[in-house]
Amino acid sequence: MTLSPTLPQVQTRITVTGLTKVYPQPRAPLTALRDVTFAVREGEFCALIGPSGCGKTTLLHILAGLTTSTSGTVTLPERRPGQLPTAVVFQGISTLPWFTVQQNVEYGLRLMSVPRRARRERALQHIRQVGLLPFADAYPHQLSEGMRQRVSIARALATDPDILLMDEPFANLDEQNRLLLQDELLRIWQEHRKTVLFVTHSLDEAIRLADRVLVMSASPGHIKTEVVVPFDRPRDYRAIRQDPRYGTMSAYLWDVLREEVLRGRQV
Template sequence: MLADPAGPGRLSEASPTDKIIATDLGYAYRSRRRADVVALEDVDFTVKEGEFVSVVGPSGCGKSTLLRLLGGLQEPTRGSVSIRRDDPARPLTSPVFQEYSVFPWRTVEANVRLGLDAAGVPREVSAPRVREWIRRVGLEGFEESYPSGLSGGMKQRVALARAFIMEPEILLMDEPFAALDAQRRKIMQEELLGIVREKQNTVFFVTHNLDEAILLSDRIILMTARPGRVKQVFDVPFEHPRSPELRGDPRFAELESTIWSELRKEVIVTDGESGQEAAGSPKGVQPRQGARHD
């Protein structure tokens, strides 16, 4: 799907198991009327095939921007993203966005079926799959409802079903469970662990929730405050299949506390920056000193 702007030879240096390669990736939001906002700078990482990688970092550090670059929805202003396609029969990526992205004029059933309709899958084939996914996200009985009659968490579950049903090679998920209540969030985390094991998806997952990141991920990328860079990458030492009981393992709490002590520093930087912005410029649009792209 995405070209490799670094040119021929770039991928030959990569390991055959690399699925996503981000190289010197940067993104600046440009504006005629105000200073550019450098969201991401010098971001380098790889994601292996079948790997579950989470990204954590303070608000505004560029996590959603990064996800959109991986999904090809925005083009990097620096560096490159390479994604290897393995199965032409499957969509390469399927995103779940931070904001609910359901179509208000379509019923739950029609929203979940959307990608299959677009791919020309006949209704007799899509119908059982749609029913199955509506059940798996706990929306049985709401098939004919319109989004206006659903809670925020229910709308997000429609968006989740719509992404899962496509069985993409890579699931791109931007805080997909943030709108769910605590109980449903736990159920969806377990569901996601099961889906990933069954379908062998590669997952790139943005979350603010460290407990969730540790439970689900193989590795966790910690980003700095804006401009977002990779500050540290943590290996999560637990085998699959995993269950929520993992939370009782002392290594779980230890890792959570290690990541938090680093993340906390970045959140404090962001808080300081917001204070300056509140005093002098519109919130979120002032790059830090020396952080501008020319």
């Protein structure tokens, strides 16, 4: 199904080819991913959806270097001084409770051996960007869940990654905070134009945020289809919800996803 024109050809930042991940088990090996192939362009915001257990998080962990693949290749930009190729924002709150907001945001920079003064300046810049400068000296327990997730986003951006990997970062938030943080993320992305791969279970979130949506199959996961989101940026949430193309796209993605969810239950 064609819902919009193809995106323009620009340099790719993520290239995944024939990626397979097999976990050894006593009875029989478990294949989490099988022959995953896709690319994400420079500055593109790409959403990844799929049934539960299809390997979305495993894929992100491989891209982040947190685990290895069994076969296949991943090509990412080379690391430059003072910069990481990837940074990850996880689903759960990952702030360190014994650190202040500023210390949390500085943490990745400390691991990169960034000098103290530069570390402080970069941390405060990104704390300001997510609207938490008045809370720079606060501890995580003094913040709301949404504020703590903003700290995680600031910490990831402070390392100046080429690629931002996001694993359902707003899944645990209530609807109001989720919508507000989606706005915040889009604003920050518009400013930095980082390459983003964003895992979500929400079709609405995928359509609202992404340039393109990749749909994974049931386990063992592979890319079943992709759809280019037809809406211009900046996006007005209410306007796109009233656009007939929104309903068409949402229905199509649900049909594909539902088929895979049901297929996964029969395995």
